[in-house]
Amino acid sequence: MTQKDPALKKRANLRDVAKAAGVSVATVSRVLNEPGVVKKDTLERVQKAIAELRFVPSAAARAINSGRTRFVGALIPTLDNAIFARFLAALERRLSEDGLSLIVATTESDLDVEAKKAKGLVDIGAEGLIVTGATHGAEFYDLIERTMIPAIITSYFDDTNPLPTIGYDNKAAAQLALQHLIDLGHRRIAVVHGPVHNNDRTLARLSGLHSVHKNRELTTVETEISLRGGAEAAAKIVSNSNKPDAILCLSDVVALGVLFGLQSKGLRVPDEVSLMGLDDLPSSAVAVPSLTTVHLPVSRMGERSASALARWISTQKRPEAEKLEARLIKRNSTIRNTVFNT
Amino acid sequence: MTQKDPALKKRANLRDVAKAAGVSVATVSRVLNEPGVVKKDTLERVQKAIAELRFVPSAAARAINSGRTRFVGALIPTLDNAIFARFLAALERRLSEDGLSLIVATTESDLDVEAKKAKGLVDIGAEGLIVTGATHGAEFYDLIERTMIPAIITSYFDDTNPLPTIGYDNKAAAQLALQHLIDLGHRRIAVVHGPVHNNDRTLARLSGLHSVHKNRELTTVETEISLRGGAEAAAKIVSNSNKPDAILCLSDVVALGVLFGLQSKGLRVPDEVSLMGLDDLPSSAVAVPSLTTVHLPVSRMGERSASALARWISTQKRPEAEKLEARLIKRNSTIRNTVFNT
DNA sequence: TTGACATATGTAACTAGTTTCATCAACCTT
DNA sequence: AAGGTTGATGAAACTAGTTACATATGTCAA
Structure with missing residues (x-):
C-alpha cells in the first residue's frame, strides 16, 4: 500500500521491462528501435520480458521525442x-x-x-x-x-x-463527357451540376464545358449533390418548354437522381433523352439503363x-x-x- | 551556431512561453488548465506571450501525463x-x-x-x-x-x-418488414440478404423472419451487399420457375440493386412483384418506384x-x-x- | 504584534520514452 | 605488451508537459 499495489497494475513501461530483464532502459529502447546493435542473448532476454509484461511502447511518449505521431x-x-x-x-x-x-x-x-x-x-x-x-x-x-x-x-x-x-x-473530364454527347449528335444539352460556391472542381468542369460548347445551347441547373438533388433538377428540366435532347450531370450521384426524376415523369432514357454522368460510381454500371459516364479513378x-x-x-x-x-x-x-x- | 539558431525556430514550448512572460512553467501550465487560480495581471501577461509565440500545447506531452489522447x-x-x-x-x-x-x-x-x-x-x-x-x-x-x-x-x-x-x-426490424408484406397479402416471398458469415446483424434479421414465416414459402438468396449483388440476386430469382410475388431485401442497397435487376429483366415493380428494403437510405425515397422499407436511425x-x-x-x-x-x-x-x- | 490562513507563484519531481556520451571488455595490430 | 578499434551496455540528460510541495506575500483576527 505504501509504494505500489501490484493488484492494480497499469500498462508496463520501459522501466518495468528494464527491471524485469535486468538491463538499462537504454537497452530496452534499443531492442525496440535498433535491435541489430543489441547482443543476441540480451535481445532475447528483453524480448521475453516485453512479451511477459505485455509491454507496448506509449505512442505519446514516442511522439514527444521523435515528433512523429x-x-x-x-x-x-x-x-x-x-x-x-x-x-x-x-x-x-x-x-x-x-x-x-x-x-x-x-x-x-x-x-x-x-x-x-x-x-x-x-x-x-x-x-x-x-x-x-x-x-x-x-x-x-x-x-x-x-x-x-x-x-x-x-x-x-x-x-x-x-x-x-x-x-x-476536371476540365478535361467534363469536356470528354460533353464531346461524347456532341459526337452522338446532341445539340440541346442541359447541364446539371452541384453547388459552385467555393467548389473549384465543379467550376473547372463547367469552364471546360463552356470552352467546348461554342454555338450550342447549353443550359445549366445547379442542385444539391444527392439523388434528391438530381431528381429535383430533372423535374425542373422537364417542366421547361424547351426540352433538351441530352442531359449531362457533372457527378454520377446527380445523374442517378436525374434518371429517377425522369422516370417518375415518364420520360424514357435514352430514347427520349440521353443522360450522362461523371465519376463512374459502381452503382452507375448497375442502373437501368446503365449510365454512360466518365471514369474518375x-x-x-x-x-x-x-x-x-x-x-x-x-x-x-x-x-x-x-x-x-x-x-x-x-x-x-x-x-x-x-x-x-x- | 553553438547553442541555438533562432532562424529555424521550432514550435514554442512551455519553457519558451514562461521565459517570455517572466514566470515559471507551472504558472503557464496553470494558465492553460486552471486560469481561475492565476492572478489577473499574470494571466494576461502569459496569455499575451502565448499568443505572440503562437504557442500550442503538445498533445503528446499532455497525453503522457494525463493518459488522455x-x-x-x-x-x-x-x-x-x-x-x-x-x-x-x-x-x-x-x-x-x-x-x-x-x-x-x-x-x-x-x-x-x-x-x-x-x-x-x-x-x-x-x-x-x-x-x-x-x-x-x-x-x-x-x-x-x-x-x-x-x-x-x-x-x-x-x-x-x-x-x-x-x-x-435487427430481428424486430426484419419482422416489421416481413409482416408488412404478409399484411399486403403476399405469400410467396423471396428474401435477399448479405453474407451471413460472422454477421450477427444479418443473422438476427434472418432469424426474425423464420419465426414469423410459419407455413409460408420463404426462399432466401445470399449475395454481396452492393447494387451489383442485388442485381445478380434479382436475375437469379427471376430465372427461377416459381416466381415470388414479393421480394424482401435485408438492406436497402441490395433492394435498389434488385430493383435495377428486375427492371433490366422487364419486370415491373410493384405491379408484377412487390419489393421491400431495410435501412432507409436517402436514395430509397428517390428511387422509382420509391422503396418501401424499414427506417433504421x-x-x-x-x-x-x-x-x-x-x-x-x-x-x-x-x-x-x-x-x-x-x-x-x-x-x-x-x-x-x-x-x-x- | 503575532499567529492563522488564503492567495499566488516557483522549484523540482514526475510522466515514458529517446539519445548522447561514457565506460568497459574483447579483439586486433604492431 | 601497449595502443587502437570495435561492440555492448549503462548513466544521465533530454523531449514537453503536469503536479505535489514549498515559499513568499497579504489579509484578518485575537
Whole structure:
C-alpha cells in the first residue's frame, strides 16, 4: 500500500521491462528501435520480458521525442457522397500499410469549418493533411505555411499549385463527357451540376464545358449533390418548354437522381433523352439503363495520395503533382440523336 | 551556431512561453488548465506571450501525463455501404463537439483484421472504440478485457451483452418488414440478404423472419451487399420457375440493386412483384418506384454512440444499452396482392 | 504584534520514452 | 605488451508537459 499495489497494475513501461530483464532502459529502447546493435542473448532476454509484461511502447511518449505521431488527417467535404467514401476507403487502406492512422474530419464544404478542423488536426500533431480541392481560406493557407505541414490537394490537378495536387483534370473530364454527347449528335444539352460556391472542381468542369460548347445551347441547373438533388433538377428540366435532347450531370450521384426524376415523369432514357454522368460510381454500371459516364479513378487517387503523403513525411521531399487520367465509359443511357444529324 | 539558431525556430514550448512572460512553467501550465487560480495581471501577461509565440500545447506531452489522447477509434466493415458512411458522419460530427477526434479503421468484415486494427488503435492510445456488431474474435475480446478500454457495440441491440450495445433490434426490424408484406397479402416471398458469415446483424434479421414465416414459402438468396449483388440476386430469382410475388431485401442497397435487376429483366415493380428494403437510405425515397422499407436511425445511432462513448470515457461509468426504434416506411414499391387474398 | 490562513507563484519531481556520451571488455595490430 | 578499434551496455540528460510541495506575500483576527 505504501509504494505500489501490484493488484492494480497499469500498462508496463520501459522501466518495468528494464527491471524485469535486468538491463538499462537504454537497452530496452534499443531492442525496440535498433535491435541489430543489441547482443543476441540480451535481445532475447528483453524480448521475453516485453512479451511477459505485455509491454507496448506509449505512442505519446514516442511522439514527444521523435515528433512523429504516425497519423495524418483527411479533410473531406462530406461522407454522404459515395465518391468521397470510396476515396477515404482507399486512402485508409494504403496509409495503414505504411503504419499511418487516418483521422477523418468533414468540412461540409465550409471553408471556416475546414480551417478550424485543419488547425485542430495540426494542433494534436497530425503529420500531414489530405485536402479536397485547391480552394481554401486564407487562415488555412496561413496554417500550412506557418507549420510547413505536408499537405496534398486531391480531386484536382494543377501542377502550378504551390501544394502538390493529385487528381484529375476536371476540365478535361467534363469536356470528354460533353464531346461524347456532341459526337452522338446532341445539340440541346442541359447541364446539371452541384453547388459552385467555393467548389473549384465543379467550376473547372463547367469552364471546360463552356470552352467546348461554342454555338450550342447549353443550359445549366445547379442542385444539391444527392439523388434528391438530381431528381429535383430533372423535374425542373422537364417542366421547361424547351426540352433538351441530352442531359449531362457533372457527378454520377446527380445523374442517378436525374434518371429517377425522369422516370417518375415518364420520360424514357435514352430514347427520349440521353443522360450522362461523371465519376463512374459502381452503382452507375448497375442502373437501368446503365449510365454512360466518365471514369474518375478515385480509389487510385486515394492510393497515390496516401503513398505520396507517406513519402513526403518520411523523406521531407515535396512530391510532384500527379495527373490521373479520366476515361469515357460508354453505356446505355446515351444514344445517337438522329434528328439533328446531317 | 553553438547553442541555438533562432532562424529555424521550432514550435514554442512551455519553457519558451514562461521565459517570455517572466514566470515559471507551472504558472503557464496553470494558465492553460486552471486560469481561475492565476492572478489577473499574470494571466494576461502569459496569455499575451502565448499568443505572440503562437504557442500550442503538445498533445503528446499532455497525453503522457494525463493518459488522455482525445481520440477514439471506429472499426467498421466498409465505407462502401452508404449506411456506414452515414453512421460515421454522424459519429464524427458528435465526437468533434466533445473535442474527440475519430480514427477510422475498416475491417472488411474480417475478424482477424478487426482484432489487428483494434490492437493498433489501443496501442497508439485510443481512449475508446466503436465497433460494429457483437461478433468478434477471441483476440478482440481478450484485448478489451485486458485493457478495459471503453468499447461500444453498434448496429446491434442486446442488453445482455457484456459490452454496451447501441443499436436497433435487427430481428424486430426484419419482422416489421416481413409482416408488412404478409399484411399486403403476399405469400410467396423471396428474401435477399448479405453474407451471413460472422454477421450477427444479418443473422438476427434472418432469424426474425423464420419465426414469423410459419407455413409460408420463404426462399432466401445470399449475395454481396452492393447494387451489383442485388442485381445478380434479382436475375437469379427471376430465372427461377416459381416466381415470388414479393421480394424482401435485408438492406436497402441490395433492394435498389434488385430493383435495377428486375427492371433490366422487364419486370415491373410493384405491379408484377412487390419489393421491400431495410435501412432507409436517402436514395430509397428517390428511387422509382420509391422503396418501401424499414427506417433504421443510423445518424441517431452515430450521435448516441458518440455521446455514450464520450461520457464513458470522462466518467468511467459504463453506459446502458440503448435500443433505437425501427419503423415502417410505406412507399411505392409494394402493393396489395389480390391473388391470394381471401 | 503575532499567529492563522488564503492567495499566488516557483522549484523540482514526475510522466515514458529517446539519445548522447561514457565506460568497459574483447579483439586486433604492431 | 601497449595502443587502437570495435561492440555492448549503462548513466544521465533530454523531449514537453503536469503536479505535489514549498515559499513568499497579504489579509484578518485575537
